[in-house]
Amino acid sequence: MSANSSGILRLALPVNLRRLFDYLPPHNIHTGSLTPGVRVRVPFRNREIVGILISLETESEVPDNKLRPASEILDSNPIFSEALIKLVNWSADYYHHSIGDTFSQALPALLRQGYDLSREVHEFWQPALNLDTQAETALSRARAPRQQEAWNLIKQHQDGISSEALRSMGFDRTLLKNLANRGLIEAIEKAPEFQLFYQHEPLLKSSPLVLNNEQERALESITCEMHQFSATLLHGVTGSGKTEVYLQAIAHALANKQQALVLVPEIGLTPQTMARFRERFNVPIAVLHSGLTDRERLNGWLAARRGEAGIVIATRSGIFTPLLHPGIIIIDEEHDLSYKQQDSVRYSSRDLALYRGRLENIPVVLGSATPSLETLHNSQTHKFRYLQLQQRAGNARPPALELIDIRNQQLQGGIAPESLAAIQNTLKQGQQVLVFLNRRGYAPTLTCDNCGWLIDCLNCDAHLTLHRSPLHLHCHHCDYRQSIPNQCPNCHSPELSPVGQGTERTEEILEQIFAKKGKVDVMRIDRDSMRKKHSFQEMVEKIHKGNPAILVGTQMLAKGHHFPAVTLVVIVNADTGFFSADFRGAEKTGQLILQVAGRAGRADQPGKVLIQTGNPENPQLQTLIHQGYDAFSRDIIHQRSTIGLPPFSHIALISSEAPNSQPVEEFLNNSAHIARDIIEANNLGGPEGVIIIGPMPAPMEKRQGRIRWQLHLQARNRKPLHNLLYRLLPSMEQDPLTRKIRWSIDVDPQDMS
Ligand code: ADP
Ligand code: ZN
Numbered sequence: 001m002s003a004n005s006s007g008i009l010r011l012a013l014p015v016n017l018r019r020l021f022d023y024l025p026p027h028n029i030h031t032g033s034l035t036p037g038v039r040v041r042v043p044f045r046n047r048e049i050v051g052i053l054i055s056l057e058t059e060s061e062v063p064d065n066k067l068r069p070a071s072e073i074l075d076s077n078p079i080f081s082e083a084l085i086k087l088v089n090w091s092a093d094y095y096h097h098s099i100g101d102t103f104s105q106a107l108p109a110l111l112r113q114g115y116d117l118s119r120e121v122h123e124f125w126q127p128a129l130n131l132d133t134q135a136e137t138a139l140s141r142a143r144a145p146r147q148q149e150a151w152n153l154i155k156q157h158q159d160g161i162s163s164e165a166l167r168s169m170g171f172d173r174t175l176l177k178n179l180a181n182r183g184l185i186e187a188i189e190k191a192p193e194f195q196l197f198y199q200h201e202p203l204l205k206s207s208p209l210v211l212n213n214e215q216e217r218a219l220e221s222i223t224c225e226m227h228q229f230s231a232t233l234l235h236g237v238t239g240s241g242k243t244e245v246y247l248q249a250i251a252h253a254l255a256n257k258q259q260a261l262v263l264v265p266e267i268g269l270t271p272q273t274m275a276r277f278r279e280r281f282n283v284p285i286a287v288l289h290s291g292l293t294d295r296e297r298l299n300g301w302l303a304a305r306r307g308e309a310g311i312v313i314a315t316r317s318g319i320f321t322p323l324l325h326p327g328i329i330i331i332d333e334e335h336d337l338s339y340k341q342q343d344s345v346r347y348s349s350r351d352l353a354l355y356r357g358r359l360e361n362i363p364v365v366l367g368s369a370t371p372s373l374e375t376l377h378n379s380q381t382h383k384f385r386y387l388q389l390q391q392r393a394g395n396a397r398p399p400a401l402e403l404i405d406i407r408n409q410q411l412q413g414g415i416a417p418e419s420l421a422a423i424q425n426t427l428k429q430g431q432q433v434l435v436f437l438n439r440r441g442y443a444p445t446l447t448c449d450n451c452g453w454l455i456d457c458l459n460c461d462a463h464l465t466l467h468r469s470p471l472h473l474h475c476h477h478c479d480y481r482q483s484i485p486n487q488c489p490n491c492h493s494p495e496l497s498p499v500g501q502g503t504e505r506t507e508e509i510l511e512q513i514f515a516k517k518g519k520v521d522v523m524r525i526d527r528d529s530m531r532k533k534h535s536f537q538e539m540v541e542k543i544h545k546g547n548p549a550i551l552v553g554t555q556m557l558a559k560g561h562h563f564p565a566v567t568l569v570v571i572v573n574a575d576t577g578f579f580s581a582d583f584r585g586a587e588k589t590g591q592l593i594l595q596v597a598g599r600a601g602r603a604d605q606p607g608k609v610l611i612q613t614g615n616p617e618n619p620q621l622q623t624l625i626h627q628g629y630d631a632f633s634r635d636i637i638h639q640r641s642t643i644g645l646p647p648f649s650h651i652a653l654i655s656s657e658a659p660n661s662q663p664v665e666e667f668l669n670n671s672a673h674i675a676r677d678i679i680e681a682n683n684l685g686g687p688e689g690v691i692i693i694g695p696m697p698a699p700m701e702k703r704q705g706r707i708r709w710q711l712h713l714q715a716r717n718r719k720p721l722h723n724l725l726y727r728l729l730p731s732m733e734q735d736p737l738t739r740k741i742r743w744s745i746d747v748d749p750q751d752m753s
């Protein structure tokens, strides 16, 4: 125990331990000048790390001779607003993660590393001082419309316009460099000096569409009270006009001088949505995603925090973006699994958005064509407002869904004769076809024709996938690669053949059937074919030309895209997900089928969706096809309620892994034992209380050379579950076995594999 007259700093440090740390203030700094929320650099073990000041104390449990002084106070003003401090605290508490690590993850990397914000200067672009008039003429002849647009803009800003503002209008560095090379503009550095988003006149660049009645009602309901928390589910099929409602709700916020935070699953896949935002709004838009450099991320973060950006569009971690005047939060495709972080602090940014909305007193809108069952349940129990958009906006009609029985059929590239005929027909009418297959590579594995041996990964309980371009075997779980063996290691037969379909194989066969006959492009869109930076964009442009084509692709094709010439969708195999061990398998498969189906017939052409199945009697599939998502999800919700699965119970998943199973099992056995004692001592059991399931091996027991086990803690109410975790986790941290294993806790797990 020690006391210090100049005060004690209580800090959150980016380490695994679930607690705060005490330090003395740096020499010659008086704590009177400090506010919680500033960054502090401190010595920790043999290194220096950056923490966050949580509170100022007068006493510490740490003995005097152990208290060390902090090295440096990094900020003069708090880097986190009060609301964000609460949000981060809540995240650490709810997901039972180290508070310091959670704070650290909520910051852009540069700030996490201690970057000095006070030195911040900004890059501006202005007309070149020795402007050569011929350069301007040259540009106008050069047929470079984007460069011309940028030049017209910069010309009007004799004092310069910041790189950030330019980027938010879609003018990137390369383009600016090109203009500079032409001698038209030059870069200068200035101290921060910026325009607030609402000083841009007018706020809108183009006028909003006239809403239909359903959209009108939705907009009215979302915007009727902008200074108060509300949670709304906007449920509308793909193409029903949800994005238009978001755009108009955002316009409403901007007019109130409030900013909008829009979360999307993956920015790279939705350039069209980005383009729509840029066409509609005149205010700067900050776009934050993992493809940015640290510097770009920091710039976007600063633009949001200073109120330069009126709109922030971001992926998962964007939920922690500071906003000067928060006004509305929108979560598009709220059912998407990418909102849940799968390592470190395993937060759901959708759920954090709801909490943040409460803290900031603003509306939160969740949008989806296929809402998650948790969100539907929250709407049914009136925690969320429920708004439905039932018609497709404009003229588009919903696609017709049809099952194709693939039993006893001669399949080619996994495709049934009936589907091939439909493809032929569609191409003949000059339209496009989308073939969906959630398997990249050539074939899911390789087998020996003689003895039936299948090739497995050395490190994982999984088969190796055969890839053709380039030819190799690849494990999609651990990235292990090897060449194709010459013979079967089991019986030495040289006859090895691919089993099943991957996108490469389906592409190859469709090419053989269709591309040779005429001018039909077969394009494959998956992670392998899209590795190059601009390939996705190029492919999309090609598709948009609208010539007859077949697109073969994975999930990447299911998200967000408008392909107006696609009128036929073939789903190669609808079955696997329905039989998965995960209780969410059916829900996720139903969502995926409808998301893919939603790509068909977006414009004036009606769409058709053929769903191939080896199990056409599957009642869930039948309900989905004939009665739609509402009935499908209602059935699953009913089933979950009878067996007490989420959303009718809450799960915390404790996982442990190590190269051999002994410490993994022993650690979870210890944990289960402690958990039982805590449950008993604190009366946390009983029908409303916590039940312990396991320890047991994970569905994929071996992955990346490590043996994985799990312990499920499940309870009807959250409270006893969290009360158990508060007591259990600190004891688990003390177990000496933690030196031999890795372990983690996942509250509300989405992926239990
Ligand atoms: P969603 O986000 O639900 O997929 P969008 O907002 O993208 O739907 O709308 C689908 C298409 O319909 C877009 O091309 C959009 O411009 C158009 N659209 C949306 N609302 C209207 C409207 N009220 N009137 C005319 N066209 C609309
Ligand atoms: Zn063999």
Ligand code: ZN
Binding pocket: 457, 458, 459, 460, 462, 475, 476, 477, 478, 479, 480, 704
């Ligand atoms: Zn592997």
